[in-house]
Amino acid sequence: MHADLRPHRPLRPSAPALAVLIILATCSSNCTRNGDAHGRLPEGFRRSGDSILYHNMVLDGVDAGSFQVLDASFCKDSGRVFHFDSYRESRDYFLTKKHVIDRLDRADAASFQVLGHAYAKDDRQAWYRDQPFRVKDLRSLQALSPRIVKDDTSAYLDRKPIPGSHGRSFALIDHTYARDTLHRFYIQGSGNEVAVAAIPCDPPTFRILDHTYAVDRAHVFHQGRRIPGALPEGFVLLGSGYARDGRSVFFRGRHVAGADPATFTLFAENERSSGEVLYAQDTGHIYVNDMPFEGVDRATFRILDEKYTVDINGVYFRMQRVHGADPLTFKVYPHYLGEADAEDKDHRYGDGNVVE
Numbered sequence: 001m002h003a004d005l006r007p008h009r010p011l012r013p014s015a016p017a018l019a020v021l022i023i024l025a026t027c028s029s030n031c032t033r034n035g036d037a038h039g040r041l042p043e044g045f046r047r048s049g050d051s052i053l054y055h056n057m058v059l060d061g062v063d064a065g066s067f068q069v070l071d072a073s074f075c076k077d078s079g080r081v082f083h084f085d086s087y088r089e090s091r092d093y094f095l096t097k098k099h100v101i102d103r104l105d106r107a108d109a110a111s112f113q114v115l116g117h118a119y120a121k122d123d124r125q126a127w128y129r130d131q132p133f134r135v136k137d138l139r140s141l142q143a144l145s146p147r148i149v150k151d152d153t154s155a156y157l158d159r160k161p162i163p164g165s166h167g168r169s170f171a172l173i174d175h176t177y178a179r180d181t182l183h184r185f186y187i188q189g190s191g192n193e194v195a196v197a198a199i200p201c202d203p204p205t206f207r208i209l210d211h212t213y214a215v216d217r218a219h220v221f222h223q224g225r226r227i228p229g230a231l232p233e234g235f236v237l238l239g240s241g242y243a244r245d246g247r248s249v250f251f252r253g254r255h256v257a258g259a260d261p262a263t264f265t266l267f268a269e270n271e272r273s274s275g276e277v278l279y280a281q282d283t284g285h286i287y288v289n290d291m292p293f294e295g296v297d298r299a300t301f302r303i304l305d306e307k308y309t310v311d312i313n314g315v316y317f318r319m320q321r322v323h324g325a326d327p328l329t330f331k332v333y334p335h336y337l338g339e340a341d342a343e344d345k346d347h348r349y350g351d352g353n354v355v356e
Contacts, residue, residue, distance in 0.1 A: 042069045043084070044099065054084060055099045073118040073129065081107035081122075083130040102130045119143040126159075133159040137167070144172050147194055148187075155180070157196045164198050176211045179203070184214075186224025199224045209237055212252070220245070222253025229255070240270045240278045251278075251290035258292065260284065269303040277306040277318070288319055304332045307351070308342060315344075317352025325349065 039047040045067075046053045052062045059082075066078035075082050084101040088094040104127065111123040119141075120127040126135050126149075135141050137151035149156050155165035155178070162170075166180040178185040183198040184206045199206070205217040213235075214221045220230035231245040238244060241252040242264075249259035256264075260282040267279040278289055286293040286301055293309075293316075300312040308330075309316045315325035329345040339355045340348035348356040 041067075043072055043075075044086070045069050045075065054101050057099065057101065059101065070112075070120075071114045071116065074112070074114050074120055074127075075101075076109045076112055079109050080104075081109050081112050083127075085129070104130060106132060115141065115143040115149070117143045117146045119149055128159060136161075140167070144170075148172065148178075148196070155196075157194065162196045165196075173208070174211070177208055177214075186221075188223055197224055200226060209235075212241070213237060213243060222250070225253065227253050238264070238266060238280075240266055240273070240275075242266060242278075242280060249280075249282075251280075251287075254290050256280075256287060256290045258285065259287065267303055273306055279303055279309075291319070293319055304330075304342075308332050317349075320352065322349065322352050324354070 041047060041052075044055045047064055047067070050064050052059045052064050052067050061080075063077040063079065067075065068077070069075045073083060073085070075084060081104045082101050083104055084099070086097055086099050088097055106125070107120075107127065108122040108124060112120060113122070114120045118129050121138055121141050124138075125132040126138060126141055127133070135149070135151050135156065136153040140152040141149060142151070143149045144155075147158055148162075149159075150165075150167040150170045152168040154161045154167045155170040156162060162185070164183055165185070166182060169181040170178065171180070172178050176187050178187060178196065182203070184201055184203055185196050186199050187194065187196050189195055199214070199221055201214070201219065201221060202216040206214060207216070208214045212223050214224075215232040215235055218232065220227045220232050220235050227250060229248065230250065231247065233245075235245045236243060242256075243250045244261035244264060246261065249256040249261050249264050259280075263282040265281060267281070270278050280287045281298065286296050286298055296309070296316070297311040297313055300310075302310050304310060307317055308322075309319075310327040310330060312327065315322040315327050315330045324347070326344040326346065330342065331344070332342045333340065335341075336350070337348075339350040341351065342349040347354045
């Protein structure tokens with residue numbers, strides 16, 4: 001018996017069945033928005049008769065019939081808008097989740113629109129969480145990320161205009177780069193220290209290599225800043241923040257003085273590094289980050305972990321000799337044992353010092 005490989009015409013539901021499907025789909029949408037059979041609404045809200053509860057809090061004076069949860073930050077009824085949030089406090093070891101909800105007294109419920117990332121707007125102003133802020137063109141406001149929004153005039157970082165940005169064409173390329181019709185931008189930092197700055201590049205020839213390095217026809221850039229003397233032609237990423245061109249080697253945008261790009265290689269141990277301390281070599285030197293490790297014997301050099309290294313002559317902690325340590329019996333612990341992180345046949349050590 002042969003399988004029937006002819007294409008089959010998809011079955012079409014009958015008119016009664018189609019009507020049932022439409023009713024079910026409509027019911028599902030309304031149930032999500034208006035609450036399930038138990039009155040549960042999204043984001044921890046619940047409808048109970050003529051009342052709305054946010055977790056265990058009853059919201060005073062809210063019109064339950066018109067109440068809507070708009071997204072993960074905002075809700076409203078026919079006349080009022082609210083911002084809500086959940087958080088944990090360090091003083092109880094983050095064990096207890098707190099819930100807060102605040103009325104936005106100056107928000108217009110009829111025109112209120114959520115934009116995502118805890119941003120919203122109404123006919124009069126823009127909102128971030130429970131705070132209003134000003135933009136140049138409210139009508140065209142869009143949220144691009146938790147830190148960046150734009151309108152047709154400008155882009156904004158933390159509600160402040162990004163100098164030189166053209167809002168209508170501004171777009172995020174990824175989490176570290178952005179663009180508009182005239183510029184390329186680098187986004188740097190974290191927490192409260194974030195900056196967005198135009199890269200002094202030729203936009204038509206600008207090319208991103210990774211989250212820190214980029215090139216254009218004439219220059220190489222690290223975190224949006226030109227690397228003096230670096231050649232874009234033949235510029236190669238080596239990994240772990242290292243790169244080279246035909247003349248020089250670079251570590252996180254800094255020249256590695258005296259390094260030979262033709263013989264420069266990285267140690268495999270870098271794969272286990274946290275990124276604070278990295279190792280490389282060429283025919284003449286061992287390097288720790290961008291510094292030559294002077295005096296170490298290359299032939300017997302070994303990396304024990306990010307902090308400790310050894311050669312035939314001794315043991316080193318962050319490039320400093322550990323006086324009296326025996327390189328033949330020295331070993332590093334996988335974690336601290338009391339104050340000690342290493343030992344040899346005679347002593348235990350902590351951060352390069354004898355502790356026992």
